[in-house]
Amino acid sequence: MGKAVRSRTGIVTPDDFKQIECVFREMVQERHLAFDSDEAVTLAAHLISLFQSGIHDHDALKQIAG
Numbered sequence: 088m089g090k091a092v093r094s095r096t097g098i099v100t101p102d103d104f105k106q107i108e109c110v111f112r113e114m115v116q117e118r119h120l121a122f123d124s125d126e127a128v129t130l131a132a133h134l135i136s137l138f139q140s141g142i143h144d145h146d147a148l149k150q151i152a153g
Contacts, residue, residue, distance in 0.1 A: 090129075091093075098106070099135065099138060099139060103138060103143075106143070106145065107131075107134050107135060107138055107148070109145065110129060110134055110145055110148045110149055110152070111127075111131050111134055113149065114130060114134075114149060114152065115127050130152065133152050134148060134152050137151055137152060
């Protein structure tokens with residue numbers, strides 16, 4: 088999968104959270120969701136899980152979480 092997947096310890100740093108938040112905000116806006124909706128909360132958890140599994144590329148996160 089190239090650059091989209093990297094081996095990491097599963098620790099999410101503050102910079103990692105910024106990246107995840109950027110993807111999350113884009114996806115919430117695209118789906119017209121409220122940030123505190125159940126679907127948005129589920130999306131956030133899924134994005135964090137994907138990131139911890141090694142998917143760190145912005146576009147790859149959006150596509151896989153899509």
